[in-house]
Amino acid sequence: MTEPLDRRAFLAATGAAAAALATTAGAPAQSDAGAVFLSTWDFGAEANRRAAEVFAAGGSLLDAIEKGVNVVEDDPNVTSVGYGGLPNSEGEVELDAGIMDGTSHRAGSICNLHKIKNPISVARLLMEKTLHTTMAGDGALRFAIEMGFTPQQLLTPKSLTEWLKWKNTPNHSTFWIDREHHDTIGMLGADGKGKVAAGCSTSGLAWKLPGRVADSPLVGCGYYADDAAGAASATGNGDVMANYCTSFFIVNRMAGGAHPQEACNDLMRFMARTAPQLHEDMYCVIAIAANGEIGAASMNSKQPLQYALWKNGSGSIHTAPPFLG
Ligand code: GLY
Numbered sequence: 001m002t003e004p005l006d007r008r009a010f011l012a013a014t015g016a017a018a019a020a021l022a023t024t025a026g027a028p029a030q031s032d033a034g035a036v037f038l039s040t041w042d043f044g045a046e047a048n049r050r051a052a053e054v055f056a057a058g059g060s061l062l063d064a065i066e067k068g069v070n071v072v073e074d075d076p077n078v079t080s081v082g083y084g085g086l087p088n089s090e091g092e093v094e095l096d097a098g099i100m101d102g103t104s105h106r107a108g109s110i111c112n113l114h115k116i117k118n119p120i121s122v123a124r125l126l127m128e129k130t131l132h133t134t135m136a137g138d139g140a141l142r143f144a145i146e147m148g149f150t151p152q153q154l155l156t157p158k159s160l161t162e163w164l165k166w167k168n169t170p171n172h173s174t175f176w177i178d179r180e181h182h183d184t185i186g187m188l189g190a191d192g193k194g195k196v197a198a199g200c201s202t203s204g205l206a207w208k209l210p211g212r213v214a215d216s217p218l219v220g221c222g223y224y225a226d227d228a229a230g231a232a233s234a235t236g237n238g239d240v241m242a243n244y245c246t247s248f249f250i251v252n253r254m255a256g257g258a259h260p261q262e263a264c265n266d267l268m269r270f271m272a273r274t275a276p277q278l279h280e281d282m283y284c285v286i287a288i289a290a291n292g293e294i295g296a297a298s299m300n301s302k303q304p305l306q307y308a309l310w311k312n313g314s315g316s317i318h319t320a321p322p323f324l325g
Pocket of ligand 1: 235
């Protein structure tokens with residue numbers, strides 16, 4: 001539920017007073033500086049900055065994740081998420097997203113959504129306004145329209161040109177035989193007080209077969225969050241990653257006491273053991289513990305994972321160490 005601004009202002013003021021009191025009493029001050037946001041790829045930096053802004057203004061962790069991911073969904077220059085995302089083989093932009101609250105253990109997931117640029121916002125409404133968890137295709141579009149979203153063309157001149165180029169190339173690759181790579185936004189947040197949340201949004205693989213659903217919108221695959229342990233998200237070849245329930249695997253390892261980095265490495269080890277050829281493709285994960293410690297890993301050293309971190313009130317971009325196990 002959205003709180004009125006005056007209540008937020010009141011909470012912010014009383015929170016600041018409580019923090020000052022705690023400092024005077026010798027305890028460390030708890031402020032927004034305790035919030036940590038972790039996102040995939042360099043475009044995650046702007047998403048983190050927006051999330052931190054929303055959180056500092058009194059928004060919830062879910063508000064922060066949703067609004068942070070919206071930044072990337074709205075960006076026409078990101079061709080793998082939201083508006084401007086590369087379309088399916090028939091030239092239709094088909095979006096997937098999911099969001100999860102680590103406190104209530106509720107999730108919302110939207111698959112194969114056409115014409116609406118912010119699938120993570122539709123996913124959040126599905127989670128908060130209905131008893132369902134996952135909705136796809138035409139039903140998801142009708143739900144979005146009922147929730148007030150306006151359908152629009154999601155192809156940009158750039159994405160249309162790229163699709164036409166692919167379509168008009170003789171013997172072009174297709175997903176019956178080959179695949180193109182792509183980058184998903186996965187975003188995790190920890191509020192510094194024991195709560196975590198996760199979100200994920202993608203247009204999926206370029207030129208995918210219409211109706212294809214991979215890991216990003218699936219709970220436990222593209223994202224997962226549990227306050228008792230932490231949160232995780234995945235980016236890369238989602239057709240394969242979905243088979244490993246990657247995000248649940250990582251959070252489950254953290255629940256058993258593993259550091260987020262160790263949990264990410266464990267997932268890579270598991271994937272590499274069961275399918276050694278996976279070293280050749282892009283499989284990347286990020287993780288955050290409820291205490292704000294983080295992990296990130298990439299299977300393939302030729303396709304390293306960049307991730308964006310917001311911590312102690314400032315942002316930075318890093319490269320995950322490739323998994324060499
Ligand atoms: N990981 C995103 C996708 O494969 O669609």
